[in-house]
Amino acid sequence: MRRGYTAADVRAAERPLLDRGLGETLMARAAYALAQVCLRELREHAGGAYGRRAVVLAGPGNNGGDARIAAGHLARAGVGVELVDALALDAADAPALGRRLADAELVVDGVFGTGARPGLPAALASAVAHWREARGQREPGRNTPAADVPAGHRRGPEGTARRRGPRPGTQRVIAVDIPSGVDGTDGTTRSDAADGLPEYIAADVTVTFAEEKAGLLLPPGRVAAGRVEVADIGVEIDTAPDVLSLEPADLAGVWPTPAQTAHKYSRGVLGLLAGSAEYPGAAILTATAALSTGVGMLRVLTAEPARTAVLQACPETVPGEGRVQAWALGPGAPEPERMQAIMHQIAADAAGSTAQDGSARPGSRVPPAVLDAAALDLLDGPLAFPAVLTPHAGELSRLLGRLGEPAAREEIEAAPVRYARRAAELTAAVVLLKGAVTLVAVPSGPVFAQSAGTPWLATAGSGDVLTGIIGAALAAGFLEGASHEDLPRMAELAAAAAEIHGLSAWHHHPDGGSPRRGRELRQGPQLGHEAGHRRPGPVRARDLAWAVRDTLSGLLGA
Ligand SMILES: NC(=O)C1=CN([C@@H]2O[C@H](COP(=O)(O)OP(=O)(O)OC[C@H]3O[C@@H](n4cnc5c(N)ncnc54)[C@H](O)[C@@H]3O)[C@@H](O)[C@H]2O)[C@@H](O)CC1
Ligand SMILES: Nc1ncnc2c1ncn2[C@@H]1O[C@H](COP(=O)(O)OP(=O)(O)O)[C@@H](O)[C@H]1O
Ligand SMILES: [K+]
Numbered sequence: 001m002r003r004g005y006t007a008a009d010v011r012a013a014e015r016p017l018l019d020r021g022l023g024e025t026l027m028a029r030a031a032y033a034l035a036q037v038c039l040r041e042l043r044e045h046a047g048g049a050y051g052r053r054a055v056v057l058a059g060p061g062n063n064g065g066d067a068r069i070a071a072g073h074l075a076r077a078g079v080g081v082e083l084v085d086a087l088a089l090d091a092a093d094a095p096a097l098g099r100r101l102a103d104a105e106l107v108v109d110g111v112f113g114t115g116a117r118p119g120l121p122a123a124l125a126s127a128v129a130h131w132r133e134a135r136g137q138r139e140p141g142r143n144t145p146a147a148d149v150p151a152g153h154r155r156g157p158e159g160t161a162r163r164r165g166p167r168p169g170t171q172r173v174i175a176v177d178i179p180s181g182v183d184g185t186d187g188t189t190r191s192d193a194a195d196g197l198p199e200y201i202a203a204d205v206t207v208t209f210a211e212e213k214a215g216l217l218l219p220p221g222r223v224a225a226g227r228v229e230v231a232d233i234g235v236e237i238d239t240a241p242d243v244l245s246l247e248p249a250d251l252a253g254v255w256p257t258p259a260q261t262a263h264k265y266s267r268g269v270l271g272l273l274a275g276s277a278e279y280p281g282a283a284i285l286t287a288t289a290a291l292s293t294g295v296g297m298l299r300v301l302t303a304e305p306a307r308t309a310v311l312q313a314c315p316e317t318v319p320g321e322g323r324v325q326a327w328a329l330g331p332g333a334p335e336p337e338r339m340q341a342i343m344h345q346i347a348a349d350a351a352g353s354t355a356q357d358g359s360a361r362p363g364s365r366v367p368p369a370v371l372d373a374a375a376l377d378l379l380d381g382p383l384a385f386p387a388v389l390t391p392h393a394g395e396l397s398r399l400l401g402r403l404g405e406p407a408a409r410e411e412i413e414a415a416p417v418r419y420a421r422r423a424a425e426l427t428a429a430v431v432l433l434k435g436a437v438t439l440v441a442v443p444s445g446p447v448f449a450q451s452a453g454t455p456w457l458a459t460a461g462s463g464d465v466l467t468g469i470i471g472a473a474l475a476a477g478f479l480e481g482a483s484h485e486d487l488p489r490m491a492e493l494a495a496a497a498a499e500i501h502g503l504s505a506w507h508h509h510p511d512g513g514s515p516r517r518g519r520e521l522r523q524g525p526q527l528g529h530e531a532g533h534r535r536p537g538p539v540r541a542r543d544l545a546w547a548v549r550d551t552l553s554g555l556l557g558a
Helices: 007-019 023-046 062-076 091-103 122-134 221-225 248-254 280-292 306-313 336-351 373-378 393-402 409-414 416-427 462-477 484-507 518-523 541-555
Strands: 002-005 053-058 080-085 106-110 172-176 205-209 227-231 243-245 269-273 297-300 326-329 369-371 387-389 430-433 438-441 447-450
Touching: 007 023, 023 062, 023 106, 023 172, 023 205, 023 227, 053 062, 053 091, 062 080, 062 106, 062 172, 091 122, 248 484, 248 541, 269 280, 269 336, 269 462, 280 297, 280 306, 280 462, 280 541, 297 306, 326 336, 326 462, 336 369, 336 373, 369 462, 373 393, 373 462, 387 416, 387 484, 393 409, 393 416, 393 430, 409 416, 416 430, 416 438, 416 447, 430 484, 438 484, 447 484, 462 484, 462 541, 484 541
Parallel strands: 053 080, 053 106, 106 172, 172 205, 205 227, 243 447, 269 297, 269 326, 326 369, 369 387, 387 430
Antiparallel strands: 002 243, 430 438, 438 447
């Protein structure tokens, strides 16, 4: 499990040590750890440290202090270091600095640290844009690992005429504590007014101190940070983390598995209302995913012709009504009246209003629900039963509008954690906001951030698969029903489902390579781009729904 802390909590933990006069000691430890990582990266990616060129960008605070001391260590190891006072940069010098940045084997970003706010000062942003341009990159992005560079680019003369400096894949960018331009607590950045590109210094590796900062786990900071290494500098944080990320190795401990004596009803029954005459496929995808996840029984309540389509694709499915332990409602535009009726019934059961003797049964445990797609469009206030909502940014924008706090899709994409949390408060539900990094928020408590997937997952039907996985997990995880007190556990299951969904895109390897199993799978890809993992190819939602089974078998050690 990765844990991310707010800047305020990190500061508070450092305070007693600073009060005891240990500031310089801490900085010396941080700088030493940073220099060690820089030297190792140079050895691994540039063939050595001696004689290699480094540009160290140093800011005005302690982050700059760490970078300056590390620059001394690097120089003593024979690295040719140029130390740049990043805030004293003149706009006229930005193009030249951009070229020197492009030419260096190592760039150390010590501009802003725990105190960082989104964005970069104008002259520095301009230098970073020139650097990007000289490297032939359109967007901020770490240098493509050598293994991922297409063979044609790797051989022969050094790239195109526009490409300068070290071979692609040999330049390493190391962020000190946090990539500058990214907010350490919420991971947000600012976009350049002229070209619309986000203003941050994308790193290959971030060396962070004491504990991970929340912004390193949240989008887009998580993408900007590359691989994160935590250096122990003797600072202990004893407050609760603000952001959590489940890793593949955590999933076996989180995921509900059947007891030895289980039978199909005690494994959990999922009720599915998905699909319509227009979109029968969505019901097939959600049903296939739920069955691949190992649900005890799947009941499908959808009307014809989607019902026959599901029964033909998934012969295990049981048509019609009956008792269920969880609900999955909404993919493929099923009948709104039917969804409303089911939600009203769960809410009534949760309120206890259906007690036979007329007595109030407040807080009754009821089957929890995952509400997706069309079901989200029926919501306009706090939910009276425990639910997981699974919007993408566009759906969340519509939902927030109905809840009286409109936000455009772009606003949500720029500050996803803020809107996911707000939606969870307003709906009294778990809100899983889909994206390259999927966030899972509860009305109060830490947010989960999961990023096992690949951009190939962004394909129609992929969300329907996620709904099926979540539904099956809720059915198995809440055999006795759930109440609002269970929202944190529901969020944990939804986060685990998002991780399994993402890993399944890697697992299903379209080139026919052997599926990734066991230990290899549990280690998982880190944002996909780490060396050692092949890139997956196109994902078909149907294959993804099938692949979930192999993913789970690998993760659970079957
Ligand atoms: N405080 C400690 O105990 C330790 C801190 N360490 C380092 O200290 C760093 C924190 O140092 P500081 O608190 O001095 O803060 P920073 O170095 O992060 O920030 C310095 C200044 O830059 C300004 N700034 C931030 N974002 C800006 C932006 N986008 N545009 C313009 N100005 C901006 C801030 O207002 C602040 O005044 C950590 O990240 C870490 O690298 C380490 O030396 C280890 C010990
Ligand atoms: N760039 C990306 N990287 C990784 N995963 C992504 C990316 N973009 C989207 N996804 C994932 O793909 C899925 C798309 O779901 P959704 O938009 O609901 O599709 P649909 O409704 O067509 O099924 C989500 O799980 C989302 O997190
Ligand atoms: K930094």
